[in-house]
Each structure stands twice: as C-alpha cells, then as structure tokens.
Amino acid sequence: MNRKNLVLPAVVGLLAPVLAACGASDDRADRGAAVVVGTTDRLVASKGSPAPLDPAVGYEAGAWNVLRQTVQTLTRVPLGGGRPVPEAAENCRFTDRQNESYRCELRPGLTFADGSPLTADDVKYSIDRVLALRTPGGPATLLDTVDTVEAQNEREVVFHLRTPDATFPYKLATPVAGIVPRSAYAAKSARTGFQVDGSGPYTMKATTEDQRVVRISFTRNPRYKGGLKIRNERVELDLFRSADAMETALRDRRIDMMTRTMNPARIQQLREHPADGVELIEIPGLATHYLGFDTTDPTVKNRAVRQAMAQIVDRDEITAKAYRTTADPLYSPIPSGIATHTNSFYDAYGEPSPAKAAQLLRSAHVRTPVKLTLDYTTDHYGDATAEEFELLKKQLNDTGLFDVTVRGTAWDTFRPAQLRGDYAVYGMGWFPDFPDPDNFTAPFLGRDNVLNSAYTSATAQRTLIPQSRRETDRTATADTFRRVQDIVARDVPLLPIWQGKEYVAARQGITGVERAVSTSAGLRLGELARDPR
Incomplete structure (x- = not known):
C-alpha cells in the first residue's frame, strides 16, 4: 500500500507542561548524538505477563516495536x-x-x-x-x-x-x-524480563523502575547483515506515563520526536496553530479500535444484545468529541484503505436507532434494561479512551434499554483479566501485523484467537479464510472477505468503533521522520538521523 504523508509545522508553545516528565531523567547533553524518541507504550513485567519481549509471547504494538529493531x-x-x-x-x-x-x-x-x-x-x-x-x-x-x-x-x-x-x-x-539464539531462549519456557538477543540492526539495553521499562538504548549492531539501511549509530526510546509528560519532554528538548499516543486535543491545536520549531506528521493509519465480547457471559451471550448495541452506538459522535480529527468512524473489522473493505455494519444497521434496537431485544425476549459493565484500559490506547467510554455509556443508557457502568484498569492488569474472561464487554485496539484483510479477520474468528474468545465462525475459519489464502492476487478475494465481514456484522463477536491515524511530532533537524512510522504504528528507528547541516 502506498503511504501518503502530510507534514505540517506545529507550535512548541502549545505543548504545555501538565505533568512532570518521567522516563527521561537524564540531561540531554549526557546522551550524546543519539536520536531520542518518546512513546507512551508501556512495557511491564508482571505475574500475569512476565515475558513481554519474548517473540513467542509478546503481541502488542509496543513490544513489537522493540523486537523489530533487535530480532x-x-x-x-x-x-x-x-x-x-x-x-x-x-x-x-x-x-x-x-x-x-x-x-x-x-x-x-x-x-x-x-x-x-x-x-x-x-x-x-x-x-x-x-x-x-x-x-x-x-x-x-x-x-x-x-x-x-x-x-x-x-x-x-x-x-x-x-x-x-x-x-x-x-x-x-x-x-x-524473529530468529533467536537457543542459548538465550529455552525451547519450552518463555524468556522473562526485558532483554532481547538477535541479529537485527540494533542491540538493546533496558532501564527499568519497579518492573516497568522507562528507557531502551538501541546501539547499532556492527554484525547486522540485512536489507535495511541504518542511518544512525544510536537511538534511545523513552517510555512515558502520559502524553502530557511526553509533550513536556519535547518542549524541554529532552526528546527529539514523539510517537504514539499523542493527545487528540493537542494534535488538533498543533494543526490549527502552526509555528516554527516542530513538525507534525500525519500518516494514514490502519489501527482499529472496537468493543470485544465474551460471548459466553450471560449478559451478552444472546446475540440480540450485541446486535442492539451495534444498532445504538453513534460512531460519528465518538470520533468528533473524543478523537477530534485523529480518527474516523469504522463500520467493519477491515479498515478503509485495505482492499476488500466494506461497510458491513452500516449495511446491516444503518444510522443509530434506539427503536430498532428495542425491536431486536423484544424479538429475542431480552428483558430490559440490560445491565452490563464496559471495561477499558486507562493507559494503553491514549488519554481519550476514558472520554470515549463515557460517551458509549451515555449513548446506551439514554435509550433506556441498557444500564451501563464503565470501569478503567491499567493495561498490565486489564489484559490478563481480559484473557481470563473476566470482562463481558471490553475495549481493545488492533495494530495490524501486515496490511492484508486476512490479518483483520482470521486472528479473531477461530479457535485459539487473539482475544481468547469462545466465539468461532466455522464458515469463516474452515471455508472462507482458507479459500482466500489460495489467492496470490489478494484483490481477487473481495467477494470472500465481503462474506466474512457480513458474518462479523451479523454475529457481532466484536463491534468496530473507529479507525485511527498515526501522528509524529519531531524537532527540526531530525531527518527520516516521515519514514520512521508505518501505517500500523510500527517504528523504523533506523531511518532517523540528525541533519548534519
């Protein structure tokens, strides 16, 4: 897929210090010529997730962005x-x-x-x-x-x-x-902690506080033999607790560039009030965000409950109020920009309609109001998540058909709980592994799916997806994936909400920024360098 980049100047003065920066305590002068990149990704070792950087275990955007540099x-x-x-x-x-x-x-x-x-x-x-x-x-x-x-x-x-x-x-x-040495990775157990060994373009060293990574130093691997051109000798990745702290560090010149996840309100300010000193780069994104369901939970086991939610949710309101111009409404598990995308949920449900939702519940003999909790993570997908879930709560409760509460939990607790099946309805995001419709559908619809969900679609998993994988010409799979999207819209094992854009802000004098982040938020740190002029 061809990427289109929009480069806009941004205002340094608008990056107001709201919280004291963490994860970037060293004086900038002590960090040499390294390009310093900020992110709000979290890497935490916990009882429920002791091996976040093992390639056999880690399956999050932040972990993969470390592995991409090292294995x-x-x-x-x-x-x-x-x-x-x-x-x-x-x-x-x-x-x-x-x-x-x-x-x-x-x-x-x-x-x-x-x-x-x-x-x-x-x-x-x-x-x-x-x-x-x-x-x-x-x-x-x-x-x-x-x-x-x-x-x-x-x-x-x-x-x-x-x-x-x-x-x-x-x-x-x-x-x-990723290819790993058997001397460092046991065959039958995960490698705990934060060290990664491989043959990639960089070696790495993590700095931690309370089992949380606050910085990773990437040093160019002189033995690397591959197809990537590495344009620097060293990159440091600082991990911040909040977007505000990361933005303060950029303003104070303690970092050179900041990546996901920037605050949507700040992004809007930066776009509307350009000035010299910092560039804001917008990259069309493929990341999707959705509500997931434990289809065995009594509150949402009845498909009509999930369909009624799909009939009520107003994506336009959520994207306009919580995400401003940084996200678009999404009506399919496959995002716009990927061949075979259709608006399957809009085709099935149309505009939000409490009346149609009520009819769905009546026909299925579901007693109302349906009482349920919407769970979300407070620190993994950005500062706007809480506002999004308050809007979802209001939209559902205003119909009188639902009695909804929301509950926020830190990611290192949220994700293990979600995998255990502790949540009936929960918010998740998907950063694609590769830009193909297969990767937005197959991981969710079969046994051993990424959500550890009981839901499976025999038609999708046994017939349609295997059929699509026979086609080397991926555009020839359009009809097959249209049927897959229709199945998801009918059964609602997940409810797509919005599709995000990727943003990077960087100080002038850093080159390669527009190439350093992919449409799926993947980091290519080797592209970054300091302008010698």
Missing part, C-alpha cells in the same frame, strides 16, 4: 508497502502452485549480535519454539498454517504448510518469526 526476520515489508522482500534471507519463494511449500535461502555469513553463527537450524528452532509454547492470546496464531519446518542445510529452510497460505511471506516478516 531479524526472513522477510520484511518494504517502506512503501507491497509484497515482502528478503531480509535475513537472500531469497524466498513458494515452490509449488498450491502455496503450500515455502523455501528460503539465508544470506551467507549471518551471525547473531554476539558473533555466533545463524543458520537454518536457528530459524527452525525459533518457529518450532513459538508453536510449542502457543501462549494464550499470543502471536502463535499467525503461524497456524505451519505443519513442519525443515532445515535442509546451513542456509536453506523449507516451511511445509498444512493448507495453502498466500499470506505466509507477510507472516514471516513479523516479530513472531
């Missing part, structure tokens, strides 16, 4: 999008017409950052390890078409697939397929 994959998606190209591999290809056998030949002389050789056997070990661990809610679902992995010699590896999968080259470009 190497066989393929990668190029800057402008499109089909994957070789990375650790010298070449990769399907060797049959059915897309069931995929062969890669490694680049000669590959080593891990510690100097030990990297061979096809390491690739096999890494993939086999992910499939053996199969962490609940983890990334192993991306590799569910893999049957066996065969290391034919030191440089050749063959993936034998259970079923045809034209999307497999994209999956090999994601951190779940």
Whole structure:
C-alpha cells in the first residue's frame, strides 16, 4: 500500500507542561548524538505477563516495536508497502502452485549480535519454539498454517504448510518469526524480563523502575547483515506515563520526536496553530479500535444484545468529541484503505436507532434494561479512551434499554483479566501485523484467537479464510472477505468503533521522520538521523 504523508509545522508553545516528565531523567547533553524518541507504550513485567519481549509471547504494538529493531526476520515489508522482500534471507519463494511449500535461502555469513553463527537450524528452532509454547492470546496464531519446518542445510529452510497460505511471506516478516539464539531462549519456557538477543540492526539495553521499562538504548549492531539501511549509530526510546509528560519532554528538548499516543486535543491545536520549531506528521493509519465480547457471559451471550448495541452506538459522535480529527468512524473489522473493505455494519444497521434496537431485544425476549459493565484500559490506547467510554455509556443508557457502568484498569492488569474472561464487554485496539484483510479477520474468528474468545465462525475459519489464502492476487478475494465481514456484522463477536491515524511530532533537524512510522504504528528507528547541516 502506498503511504501518503502530510507534514505540517506545529507550535512548541502549545505543548504545555501538565505533568512532570518521567522516563527521561537524564540531561540531554549526557546522551550524546543519539536520536531520542518518546512513546507512551508501556512495557511491564508482571505475574500475569512476565515475558513481554519474548517473540513467542509478546503481541502488542509496543513490544513489537522493540523486537523489530533487535530480532531479524526472513522477510520484511518494504517502506512503501507491497509484497515482502528478503531480509535475513537472500531469497524466498513458494515452490509449488498450491502455496503450500515455502523455501528460503539465508544470506551467507549471518551471525547473531554476539558473533555466533545463524543458520537454518536457528530459524527452525525459533518457529518450532513459538508453536510449542502457543501462549494464550499470543502471536502463535499467525503461524497456524505451519505443519513442519525443515532445515535442509546451513542456509536453506523449507516451511511445509498444512493448507495453502498466500499470506505466509507477510507472516514471516513479523516479530513472531524473529530468529533467536537457543542459548538465550529455552525451547519450552518463555524468556522473562526485558532483554532481547538477535541479529537485527540494533542491540538493546533496558532501564527499568519497579518492573516497568522507562528507557531502551538501541546501539547499532556492527554484525547486522540485512536489507535495511541504518542511518544512525544510536537511538534511545523513552517510555512515558502520559502524553502530557511526553509533550513536556519535547518542549524541554529532552526528546527529539514523539510517537504514539499523542493527545487528540493537542494534535488538533498543533494543526490549527502552526509555528516554527516542530513538525507534525500525519500518516494514514490502519489501527482499529472496537468493543470485544465474551460471548459466553450471560449478559451478552444472546446475540440480540450485541446486535442492539451495534444498532445504538453513534460512531460519528465518538470520533468528533473524543478523537477530534485523529480518527474516523469504522463500520467493519477491515479498515478503509485495505482492499476488500466494506461497510458491513452500516449495511446491516444503518444510522443509530434506539427503536430498532428495542425491536431486536423484544424479538429475542431480552428483558430490559440490560445491565452490563464496559471495561477499558486507562493507559494503553491514549488519554481519550476514558472520554470515549463515557460517551458509549451515555449513548446506551439514554435509550433506556441498557444500564451501563464503565470501569478503567491499567493495561498490565486489564489484559490478563481480559484473557481470563473476566470482562463481558471490553475495549481493545488492533495494530495490524501486515496490511492484508486476512490479518483483520482470521486472528479473531477461530479457535485459539487473539482475544481468547469462545466465539468461532466455522464458515469463516474452515471455508472462507482458507479459500482466500489460495489467492496470490489478494484483490481477487473481495467477494470472500465481503462474506466474512457480513458474518462479523451479523454475529457481532466484536463491534468496530473507529479507525485511527498515526501522528509524529519531531524537532527540526531530525531527518527520516516521515519514514520512521508505518501505517500500523510500527517504528523504523533506523531511518532517523540528525541533519548534519
């Protein structure tokens, strides 16, 4: 997919200090020539999530942005999008017409950052390890078409697939397929803590406070052999507790650039009052946000309850009031900008209508008001989440059909609870692993899905998605994915709410900023550099 970037000057003075910055305590002069990047991503080791940076376990945007810099994959998606190209591999290809056998030949002389050789056997070990661990809610679902992995010699590896999968080259470009040394990653247990070892463009060192990462120093790996051009020697990633703290650090020159998640109100201010000193960069985004449902919970087990919510929710109000111009209403699990997208929820429900919602509940003999709690995370998707959920609460309660309360919880508690099935209805976001309709549907609709949900669609999982994976020409899957989207709109295992845009603010003098963030919020830190002028 071609990316379009809009670069606008922004106002430094509007980045008002609301909270004292955390995660950036060093004096800027002590950090040398490193480019310093801020983010509000959280990396926390807890009892429920002790191994956030293990490629077999971590399945969040923040964790993957660390892994993308440090572990190497066989393929990668190029800057402008499109089909994957070789990375650790010298070449990769399907060797049959059915897309069931995929062969890669490694680049000669590959080593891990510690100097030990990297061979096809390491690739096999890494993939086999992910499939053996199969962490609940983890990334192993991306590799569910893999049957066996065969290391034919030191440089050749063959993936034998259970079923045809034209999307497999994209999956090999994601951190779940990162190649790791067996000396640092046990075959049958996750690697706890915050260290990552690999053969990627950088080595890393994390600074922590109370089991929370506050900074990661990325140093260029001199042994890296791959297709990426690295334009700097060092990048530091500062992790802040809030967007306000991150913005204060940019104003105070303690960071050079800030990424997700910026406050929507601030973004709007920056767009409306341009000035010199900072550039605001807008990138069309593919991240989606939705309500998820535990379809076994008594309050939402009846499909009519979920359909009634879909009939009531006013996405236009939510995006206008909570997210300003930084998000658009979303009526499908597949976002606008991805081939095969349809407005399946709008086609099924049209404009918000309490009367139609009431009829749905009456026909299903559901007693009203339906009492339920909407759970959301307070610190993972940005400061506007709380406002979004207050609006959802009001929209549902104003109909008299629902009696809703909302409850916010920190991510390191929220995510394990969600995976355990503690929540009936909850807010989640999806940052795509690769830009294909498969990745917005398959991870949610089958057994072992990423939400650990009981919902499955036999038609989607056993017929439609396998059928789509036979098509190398992904535009030829439009009718198949239209049917998948219609199934989601009918059954409502999740309720799409909005699609976000990506924003970056950076000080003048930093180059490569427009290339450093992808449409799915993926960081490419190697693109950043200081302008020598």
